[in-house]
Amino acid sequence: MSTPDALGSDAARAARAAALLRAAANDLKRNDRAAEADLGLAPGSFGDYVSGRLPITWDLISRAAQAWPLNERDLLPIHNDTPQGLRMMRVKESEASSRIIERGGGPYYEYRDTAMSRQASYRPEWISMLRVVEDDDPDNPLVEWNKGHLLYQFTYFVGPVNYYFRSGGRSHCVPMNTGDSVWGLPFAPHSFTARSADEPAYILALTYGGELTGDAQRELATFGRAVTSSLALTPGDHGAMLRSVMAARLTTVTELADRSGLKTDRVAALCQTPARAEWPELSALAEALGVSVRELLVPHTTTEADVRIQPGRTAPRWSYPGPDAPAYRFTQLAGDPLHPHTTSLSVDVLTARPDALLPPTYQHQYLYVLGEQPVSVRWRYNGEQYDGRLEPGDSAYVIPGIEFSLSAEKPTELLMLRIGGSATPDVRFALGAMPDGAIGRYIAEDRLWY
Numbered sequence: 001m002s003t004p005d006a007l008g009s010d011a012a013r014a015a016r017a018a019a020l021l022r023a024a025a026n027d028l029k030r031n032d033r034a035a036e037a038d039l040g041l042a043p044g045s046f047g048d049y050v051s052g053r054l055p056i057t058w059d060l061i062s063r064a065a066q067a068w069p070l071n072e073r074d075l076l077p078i079h080n081d082t083p084q085g086l087r088m089m090r091v092k093e094s095e096a097s098s099r100i101i102e103r104g105g106g107p108y109y110e111y112r113d114t115a116m117s118r119q120a121s122y123r124p125e126w127i128s129m130l131r132v133v134e135d136d137d138p139d140n141p142l143v144e145w146n147k148g149h150l151l152y153q154f155t156y157f158v159g160p161v162n163y164y165f166r167s168g169g170r171s172h173c174v175p176m177n178t179g180d181s182v183w184g185l186p187f188a189p190h191s192f193t194a195r196s197a198d199e200p201a202y203i204l205a206l207t208y209g210g211e212l213t214g215d216a217q218r219e220l221a222t223f224g225r226a227v228t229s230s231l232a233l234t235p236g237d238h239g240a241m242l243r244s245v246m247a248a249r250l251t252t253v254t255e256l257a258d259r260s261g262l263k264t265d266r267v268a269a270l271c272q273t274p275a276r277a278e279w280p281e282l283s284a285l286a287e288a289l290g291v292s293v294r295e296l297l298v299p300h301t302t303t304e305a306d307v308r309i310q311p312g313r314t315a316p317r318w319s320y321p322g323p324d325a326p327a328y329r330f331t332q333l334a335g336d337p338l339h340p341h342t343t344s345l346s347v348d349v350l351t352a353r354p355d356a357l358l359p360p361t362y363q364h365q366y367l368y369v370l371g372e373q374p375v376s377v378r379w380r381y382n383g384e385q386y387d388g389r390l391e392p393g394d395s396a397y398v399i400p401g402i403e404f405s406l407s408a409e410k411p412t413e414l415l416m417l418r419i420g421g422s423a424t425p426d427v428r429f430a431l432g433a434m435p436d437g438a439i440g441r442y443i444a445e446d447r448l449w450y
Contacts, residue, residue: 006055007076016077016444017056021049021064023445024075028068031448038067073218079118085381085402089115091393094126103144106131109192114204115395120364120421121209122397123151128202129161129194138164138171140193148187150217151207154334154344155182156415158202158370160195167305179312181333181344186212188306204368206417210339214422235338236300237274242285245296246271249289259288301338310334315346327356328406341420346370349408354378354387357405362428363418365398371412379404390414 007017025035025046032046039046040063048054056075065072081087097113110128133142143164157163157176164173166189175195176182184190194201209217220228233240246256253271257264261284270277270285276297277285286293302308310333319326328351333344341363354376367390369375375390379402390396392412398404400421406414431439441447 003055003057005057005059007058010079012080012083013077014055015052017075018050018052019444019446020075020077021056021060022447024064024068024070025050026445026449028070029449031450039063073215081118082397082399084384084386086377086379086386086388086396086398086404087115087117088388088390088394088396089113091391094393094395100130103131104142108144114368115366115397117364117397117399119399120397120419121151121213122206122364122366122417122419123208124204124206124366124368124395124417126202127192127205128200129192131193132197133162133193133195136162136173136175136195138166138173140173143191143193145189145191148189149207150186150212151209152186152212152339152342153182153184153190154206154208154342154417155184156204156206156333156344156346157181158204159200161201161203162193162195163309164191164193165305165307166190167307170305172305174309177312179315179331179346181310181312181315183303183308183310183334183336183339183342183344185303185306190307204415206344206366208342208417208419210342210419211424233298234274236298238276238296238298239271239273241296241298242277243271245289245291251289256285256288260284299338299340302336303338308334308336312346321356327351327353328358339420341418343416343418345416345418347406347414347416349375349406349412349414351407352409354405354407356407357403360401360403361418362400362420362423364400364421365402366415366417366419367396367398368415369394369412370415371408373408373410373412375412375414376407377404378407 007014030038035041035046036043039060045054049056049060061072061075064070064075094112094114099111100107101109101111107130110130112126114124114126116122116124131142131144133140145164145166157180158178161176162173163176163182164171165184166172192203233244253267254264257267260267262281270281282293282296286296312331316332318330320328320330329348331346333346335342335344343363369390369392372392374392377388377390377396379386379398381402400423431442434442
């Protein structure tokens with residue numbers, strides 16, 4: 001019999017909710033009796049909740065959030081909408097999601113959803129340009145600009161599309177064609193128009209939150225604008241990174257010089273310059289601070305005016321697994337060193353055999369069939385083999401850690417975007433440092449800590 005206040009009827013999600021409650025009580029050093037006292041529960045009932053004999057309810061989560069220093073979100077498991085490791089969205093489903101957005105008194109864009117998942121930060125859209133212009137003037141009055149948005153945006157262009165972007169008060173327009181791509185930073189104003197009414201002109205706007213959304217955004221929002229601004233680091237500024245680590249360790253320039261063997265003047269200079277220290281210096285500084293060298297290295301950006309444009313004609317290309325009888329040909333699309341865990345590729349599928357496996361990755365993956373031929377997909381998850389077929393215009397989402405292959409009776413093309421998720425390098429190293437058997441408890445705690 002279901003409980004009206006329960007989180008839902010998904011048994012696997014209910015089990016994850018029970019495990020989260022047990023883990024939270026363990027973290028707060030509450031055994032069953034103490035938890036019952038805190039939450040106003042009947043004796044013996046907490047064990048029923050964490051074992052799954054009783055469903056976790058919204059009322060129970062609310063009680064816990066009031067009694068304990070945690071948020072309701074901490075006790076809410078996410079939905080697993082990809083139980084087989086890969087989910088597809090058919091072109092007819094995309095077409096059914098179509099909506100016209102009007103700007104400037106007339107139709108401007110047609111939006112269609114493509115494959116998304118509650119498990120990843122993708123919000124990928126197929127967008128057709130309905131406004132036609134006859135020039136590449138960024139100040140053309142027919143162009144309707146947006147105000148920018150939170151999500152990063154990778155854009156793949158099909159047909160004659162004008163791309164407009166604005167940075168530092170200056171507007172730009174770049175005529176784009178099929179195969180061109182761009183990667184853009186959050187909150188950068190932009191727009192798109194078509195240069196012809198006689199041929200298709202659309203984009204695949206693959207927006208994603210990456211590390212900016214989720215817990216980070218919610219935590220920083222509670223601190224306010226001033227604190228959040230003070231935590232920002234400028235890409236390429238190694239001195240700022242060194243100062244940040246020193247502040248975290250409450251270490252002075254003199255103390256760091258003594259520990260590292262570097263001269264005081266040199267440490268002071270490194271704190272004030274964006275330039276990176278020499279490698280021997282980095283090793284000495286990292287050891288003195290008790291951190292890995294990577295904690296003193298900062299990413300740089302190759303964006304200009306907040307975007308990185310990759311023309312299709314100059315994009316790097318390579319065969320996989322090698323030049324002899326390749327199964328795939330990859331074209332590297334727009335990206336930036338600021339996001340090293342994002343990989344954008346055009347994939348030419350050259351094989352009809354389903355055994356050309358692509359290695360598993362820690363990234364979430366998005367696929368969209370660009371070509372006119374269908375693609376077969378074979379993958380394995382939890383010991384089971386699955387086979388699927390993607391038609392032109394179909395899209396798919398693949399969870400991390402899945403080994404799969406693509407094949408086609410005739411060569412065809414897909415778009416692939418891989419992004420990082422919550423399993424950052426820090427999390428992955430932490431998992432690798434756990435003792436045998438601990439990962440099972442990490443994802444589904446099932447016992448008291450004593």
